[in-house]
Amino acid sequence: MSRNLPPEPGESYQVQPGELFPEITRHTRVIPRGISGVSMFMIAAVVVVYGHWKVAQGYKKRMDIKHQRNMERITLIPFLQAESDRDYLRSRRELLELEEKYCKDIPGWVVGEGVYNTRWMPPFSQPGGKWFG
Numbered sequence: 001m002s003r004n005l006p007p008e009p010g011e012s013y014q015v016q017p018g019e020l021f022p023e024i025t026r027h028t029r030v031i032p033r034g035i036s037g038v039s040m041f042m043i044a045a046v047v048v049v050y051g052h053w054k055v056a057q058g059y060k061k062r063m064d065i066k067h068q069r070n071m072e073r074i075t076l077i078p079f080l081q082a083e084s085d086r087d088y089l090r091s092r093r094e095l096l097e098l099e100e101k102y103c104k105d106i107p108g109w110v111v112g113e114g115v116y117n118t119r120w121m122p123p124f125s126q127p128g129g130k131w132f133g
Helices: 037-102
Strands: none
Touching: none
16 A cells, blocks of 8 residues: 655655646637627617717707796786786775775875875785785
8 A cells, every 4th residue: 555655855756747636627718608898898888878868868858848938938927917917906996995985084084195105116916916915
């Protein structure tokens, strides 16, 4: 029965192929599987650029719609202001009629004349045409 012993002093020991371990077979050529890293990077870059382009198109479309909505509102402002003015004049006339009705017995009372010495300010109007007097 033979045993593996260390080499004698001064003797060099070389392991022969296949002596202790089986020989490892090495392949020098690796077969590529799937797509390469460069092509994956290029595909990802194309997808990102396309996504940014679509986002930019959507942004431009939203800005066009917003501009159109603002122009419609600007066009309607004179009509809304005229409606608000008519509402104000109607309610002001009603208030003057009520003042005339309730203060007709007070001597020296002038209908529509203010009690305080202030200048006239336009009434606060809400978007719906209602006002607070």
